[in-house]
Amino acid sequence: MAAPMELFCWAGGWGLPSVDPDCLAVLTYARFTGAPLKVHRVSSPWRSPSGRLPALKTRDEGTISKTQQIITHLRKQKYNADYDLSATQGADTLAFVSLLEEKLLPVLHLERLQLMWGDGYMEDEEKLEKELYRDARECLTLLSQRLGSQKFFFGDSPASLDAFVFSRLAPLLKAKLPNGKLQQHLKSLQNLCNYCTSILSLYFPWDGGEPPASAPRAAGADGGETEEDPHKRRNQLLSVLVGLAAMLGYAFLSGIVSIQRGGAGPAGRQPITLEEEEEEEEE
Numbered sequence: 119m120a121a122p123m124e125l126f127c128w129a130g131g132w133g134l135p136s137v138d139p140d141c142l143a144v145l146t147y148a149r150f151t152g153a154p155l156k157v158h159r160v161s162s163p164w165r166s167p168s169g170r171l172p173a174l175k176t177r178d179e180g181t182i183s184k185t186q187q188i189i190t191h192l193r194k195q196k197y198n199a200d201y202d203l204s205a206t207q208g209a210d211t212l213a214f215v216s217l218l219e220e221k222l223l224p225v226l227h228l229e230r231l232q233l234m235w236g237d238g239y240m241e242d243e244e245k246l247e248k249e250l251y252r253d254a255r256e257c258l259t260l261l262s263q264r265l266g267s268q269k270f271f272f273g274d275s276p277a278s279l280d281a282f283v284f285s286r287l288a289p290l291l292k293a294k295l296p297n298g299k300l301q302q303h304l305k306s307l308q309n310l311c312n313y314c315t316s317i318l319s320l321y322f323p324w325d326g327g328e329p330p331a332s333a334p335r336a337a338g339a340d341g342g343e344t345e346e347d348p349h350k351r352r353n354q355l356l357s358v359l360v361g362l363a364a365m366l367g368y369a370f371l372s373g374i375v376s377i378q379r380g381g382a383g384p385a386g387r388q389p390i391t392l393e394e395e396e397e398e399e400e401e
Contacts, residue, residue: 122154123195124175125188126166129159132292135322139226140185141172143285147189149321150276151197189278199277207272211279214264214271218286221257225250225300226290255303261287262307269316280317288314 125148127141136142136159148155155174160166166173170183174191182188193200200208261283270276271283291304291314305311 122156123177124158125155126158126160126171126173126175128171129161132289132294133318134288134292135159137289138171139223139285139289142288143185143281144172144174144188146284146317146321147192147199147278147281148197150199150278150281151192153192153195153197189281199275199281202275203272203277207277210271211277214261214279215282217257217260218282221253222286225254226286251300254300258287258300258304258307258310262310265309265313267309270313276317284314284317288318 125144127145128136128138131137134142135145145157147153158165160171163169163171166181166183167175168181168183172183172185172188174182174188176182176191179191182191192198200211203211265271268274270280272279287304287310290298290301291311293301
């Protein structure tokens, strides 16, 4: 049997398997499709073979570091969550992913904020904030209307659009913010909250938190049990803070006061097919 592909991603926090939206999108897509990945959750991009996160190490194509390219590679390996979509649904996927990129990510992603507004973007911070949050709220409302009472955006089975939507909404929903205007709007959209909670319980029943007492311990690279790192708590906190500073945007950076690790969820109905290995920074 060929060695599984290896995924390097930011470590988890807030009860999520990863604090970074792009890493979370890849992890979620892999869970949806059952792609056999060996997951390395790390606290620094230097632990990645490409120096970037997420990064997928493959046998034939080297290391792939862009989210969409990773998902495309998984599709080529016949792990395709969009196989049954119609042409119209495929077009809807592209449209909603673009909507997320243009309307929601500018609030969540610091690098994109700087790219859009340049070095002087703080000169008119109040006007900028109003415009960004207005667009983001409209995006969330539109997503809520499109989802309606469905389990996933295209019915009872998840698709790549669900991976992208979940990866953007879950960090916003789970982060503990003292003045989270956008978070409060998201929490008012009950179907989107239920949607995120459902995906977490079905596909990540204990990721981001401590596994249930009855669950086997994660196996290390040599097949043995991973030894408990005495600095695990410190490194988990550091990984969240580093990932936050590098990947999340203006709203998070202006409001984070604590990190809350979620408890274990109920066992999911889908089999867990990813072999996971949490790697910690050494002192």
